[in-house]
């Protein structure tokens with residue numbers, strides 16, 4: 477079973493008279509449990525691809541399957557329902573509600589879940605705040621938290637629905653390098669512990685280095701696929717018609733390696749990096 481299957485997907489945007497081809501003939505499939513980076517320069521189609529996987533937007537043509545279910549042709553309400561139960565989102569700018577506490581922000585996606593009691597919700601919120609290390613900050617508002625803490629709240633909020641997939645669009649872009657690295661390691665620990673599939677976009681080389689699967693997009697097309705095992709990347713540069721990004725992360729790491737050991741040995745594959753120098757500047761923001 478594939479958690480995500482993308483079948484000959486195109487996405488066009490109409491910009492006045494002009495048609496922008498944001499994605500061209502993308503075919504990919506991901507196994508559950510992957511920790512996957514979508515890399516590529518600015519404007520290459522990363523956000524568009526994440527929005528399609530997240531059912532926030534629909535393809536111009538082609539099909540997307542989530543847990544082997546075709547999501548095309550569903551009504552906006554059906555898609556909203558699918559998102560609410562299956563997909564957690566993490567954004568570059570955290571997108572927390574400023575008037576709510578950390579705990580209330582995390583609880584928010586559960587509020588319309590009629591099948592959960594208040595006590596169940598509270599318990600779930602406490603569990604995920606604890607997972608991201610913020611149990612003591614439950615009553616803090618976002619403006620009383622650092623950037624890294626805000627992103628931790630956002631991670632807990634993404635996880636609270638127990639999603640099959642967490643999508644993160646440049647989750648470290650607004651964080652300093654050290655904090656960004658901590659956020660990535662936290663995401664990776666959760667990926668290992670809960671087996672949640674993580675798909676995140678980035679143009680930061682150090683973030684790519686934390687992934688165990690890589691899809692590089694350039695100009696709306698797949699340019700490169702990568703897979704890391706035992707710390708080494710193997711890359712396929714040719715553009716296959718059917719790109720299967722398989723093996724769950726846990727299959728790579730039978731013994732659940734200590735994350736730090738896993739991190740020290742490797743760097744991002746050089747081919748995955750931008751040629752325009754974007755990576756080198758990414759952590760200076």
Ligand SMILES: Nc1ncnc2c1ncn2[C@@H]1O[C@H](COP(=O)(O)OP(=O)(O)O)[C@@H](O)[C@H]1O
Pocket residue numbers: 489490491496497498516517518519520521522523524525
């Ligand atoms: N809503 C939109 N309307 C028109 N063009 C868009 C829209 N969203 C994205 N694009 C265009 O699609 C291409 C891919 O954009 P995007 O997916 O945001 O790239 P990335 O996230 O890699 O920077 C770019 O050329 C961008 O200008």
Ligand SMILES: [Mg+2]
Pocket residue numbers: 522523524645
């Ligand atoms: Mg983007």
